[in-house]
Amino acid sequence: MKIGFLALSGIRVVDPVLKTTGLNLPGFVERSKVIASLPSLGLLTLAGMTPDTHEIRYVDIPDVDAPDILARLPGPFDAVAISSFTAMAKDAYRLAARYRALGTKVILGGLHVALCPDEAEPHADAIVVGEGEPSWPLVIADLERNQLKKRYHTPVPFNLADAPMPRFDLLDVSKYNRLTIQTARGCPWNCEFCAASIRLNPKYRTKPVPKIIAELRRIKELWPVPFIEFADDNTFADKRHGHALCEALAAERVRWFTETDISVAQDDALLAKMRRAGCAQVLIGLEDSANGTDGMELKANWKARQRSSYIDSIRRIQDHGITVNGCFVLGLDTHTEASFDRLWRFIQESELYEIQLTVMTPFPGTPLYERLERGGRIIEPGAWEKCTLFDVIYQPVHLSVDQLRKGLLDLATKVYSKEFTEFRRRQFVRRKLATDDRAA
Numbered sequence: 397m398k399i400g401f402l403a404l405s406g407i408r409v410v411d412p413v414l415k416t417t418g419l420n421l422p423g424f425v426e427r428s429k430v431i432a433s434l435p436s437l438g439l440l441t442l443a444g445m446t447p448d449t450h451e452i453r454y455v456d457i458p459d460v461d462a463p464d465i466l467a468r469l470p471g472p473f474d475a476v477a478i479s480s481f482t483a484m485a486k487d488a489y490r491l492a493a494r495y496r497a498l499g500t501k502v503i504l505g506g507l508h509v510a511l512c513p514d515e516a517e518p519h520a521d522a523i524v525v526g527e528g529e530p531s532w533p534l535v536i537a538d539l540e541r542n543q544l545k546k547r548y549h550t551p552v553p554f555n556l557a558d559a560p561m562p563r564f565d566l567l568d569v570s571k572y573n574r575l576t577i578q579t580a581r582g583c584p585w586n587c588e589f590c591a592a593s594i595r596l597n598p599k600y601r602t603k604p605v606p607k608i609i610a611e612l613r614r615i616k617e618l619w620p621v622p623f624i625e626f627a628d629d630n631t632f633a634d635k636r637h638g639h640a641l642c643e644a645l646a647a648e649r650v651r652w653f654t655e656t657d658i659s660v661a662q663d664d665a666l667l668a669k670m671r672r673a674g675c676a677q678v679l680i681g682l683e684d685s686a687n688g689t690d691g692m693e694l695k696a697n698w699k700a701r702q703r704s705s706y707i708d709s710i711r712r713i714q715d716h717g718i719t720v721n722g723c724f725v726l727g728l729d730t731h732t733e734a735s736f737d738r739l740w741r742f743i744q745e746s747e748l749y750e751i752q753l754t755v756m757t758p759f760p761g762t763p764l765y766e767r768l769e770r771g772g773r774i775i776e777p778g779a780w781e782k783c784t785l786f787d788v789i790y791q792p793v794h795l796s797v798d799q800l801r802k803g804l805l806d807l808a809t810k811v812y813s814k815e816f817t818e819f820r821r822r823q824f825v826r827r828k829l830a831t832d833d834r835a836a
C-alpha cells in the first residue's frame with residue numbers, strides 16, 4: 397500500500413494586530429525562524445513502525461488552504477496518517493475531507509485527537525487516541541485487511557525501551573535547521589494549563605540512553621553536524637537519567653536545546669555535564685515569577701515553591717554557559733494591569749538570554765479548560781484555530797481582553813526590541829567571561 401504521513405507545519409497567530417506587529421518584532425522573528433521548520437516526530441516515529449512492504453512518504457503541508465492545494469495534494473495514497481495539534485485541528489479535518497473524497501483512507505491522531513476524540517471521529521476512517529505506538533501495528537494490520545475500526549486506544553503507558561527508530565531518512569534534511577529526538581515523555585508535574593504529552597498519558601518515562609544515542613547517530617548519517625531539539629516536556633526531571641544522557645552525549649559533539657524545569661539549577665555537576673554534552677539552551681516555564689503562580693501546579697504547588705529562587709537559578713544555569721529561555725504566561729487569574737510592569741522589571745533583573753511571552757491558553761481537555769468552561773469564561777467555544785498561545789480566547793478576571801492583548805503587545809515590544817535583545821546577549825557574554833575568569 398502507499399501510505400502518506402502528512403504533517404501540518406508552521407506556526408500560527410490569528411489576531412491581526414499581533415500578526416503584523418508581534419511577528420515582526422526582531423527577537424520574535426528570530427525565534428520563529430528557528431522553530432517554524434521542525435518536522436513531525438510523531439509521524440516519523442509511526443513511519444518507523446510501518447512494515448517495509450508498504451511504500452511510505454512523509455510530507456510537510458504548510459498551508460491546507462493554498463490556492464492550488466488540490467492540484468498539488470501529495471499522493472496518490474491508499475491511506476494517509478495526519479497529525480493534529482489543536483491550532484491546526486480544523487486544517488487537519490479539511491485535509492482529511494479532501495483525501496476521503498478521493499477514496500483515500502484517513503487515520504487521524506495526535507494531541508488534539510487525543511483530547512477531543514468525539515469531535516475528531518467523524519472526520520476520519522479511524523482515529524488513534526493517546527500515544528501512537530501501541531495502536532499503530534493494529535491500525536496497519538486492520539488497514540491491510542480493509543477492516544479499520546473507527547477508534548483505537550491503548551491506555552497502557554508505552555515503554556520507551558521499545559521505541560522504534562524514527563524514519564529520519566524520509567526527510568529532506570536540508571530543509572530543516574534542527575531535528576528532534578524524544579528522550580522522555582510526560583512530566584512529573586501537572587500544571588493546570590499543560591496540553592503537552594501528559595495529556596496522552598500521565599506517566600513520566602525516560603528513553604534508555606543507548607536508544608537516544610542510536611537515534612542521534614542515525615541523524616548524523618544524514619546530517620553530520622546537526623542541531624538537535626529534544627521534543628520533551630521535561631528532560632531532566634529524572635536526574636540520574638539526565639547525568640547518564642549527558643555523559644553519553646559528550647562524545648557525540650552535537651549542540652542541542654531542550655525543555656526542562658528549574659530544578660536543574662540545583663545540580664551543579666549536571667549543569668557542567670550538560671554544557672560538556674553540547675547543551676546550548678534550556679527552555680524553562682517560569683510562568684509568572686513576578687506576580688505569583690500559586691495553585692498552578694496541581695500535584696504539590698511545586699512552581700509556586702520554586703519562585704523565590706528563580707533569579708539565582710537562572711544565573712547558576714547561565715554561568716555554566718547554557719542560555720535560559722524563560723517562558724512567561726500572561727493573563728493568569730491573579731493578573732492586573734500592574735502585573736505587566738512587575739513582570740518587565742523581573743525580566744530586566746533576571747538577565748535571561750531568551751524570553752517567550754504567551755497568553756494563558758485553555759486547550760481543550762486540560763483542567764484549565766474545564767475550570768474556565770464551568771465559569772462561562774471561554775469566549776468562543778470551539779475556536780481551536782485561536783489556540784496559538786498568543787490569541788486571547790477566554791475572559792480574564794482582573795483585565796479586559798483588550799487590556800491583556802495590549803499588555804502582551806507592549807511587553808513584547810520592549811522585550812523583543814533590538815536594544816533589549818542585544819543587551820541580553822551582552823549581559824550573558826559578560827557574566828560568562830567573568831565566571832570563566834574567576835574559575836581560571
Ligand code: B12
Binds near residue numbers: 403439442526593
Ligand atoms: C516540535 C513542536 C512543534 C513543531 C511541530 C512540528 C510538527 N509538524 O509536528 C512546530 C515548531 C512546527 C510547532 C508548532 C506549533 N506548536 Co508546537 N510543539 C512542539 C513540541 C516542542 C514537541 C512535539 C513533539 O515532537 N512531541 C513528540 C512526539 C513523538 O509526540 P506527538 O507529536 O504527540 O506524537 C505522538 C502522539 O500524539 C501520536 N500521534 C501524533 N500524530 C499522530 C498521527 C496519527 C495518524 C497517529 C495514529 C498518532 C499520532 O503518536 C506519537 C507517538 O506516541 C511540543 C512541546 C512538547 N514538549 O511536547 C509543542 C506543542 C505540541 N506545540 C504546541 C503549539 C501550541 C504549537 C503552535 C500552535 C504554536 C503556534 N502559535 O504556532 C504551532 C502549531 C503548528 C501545527 N503544525 O499544528 C502545543 C500544542 C498543544 C495542543 N494540545 O495543541 C505544545 C504541546 C506546546 C505547548 N506549549 O503547549 N510545534
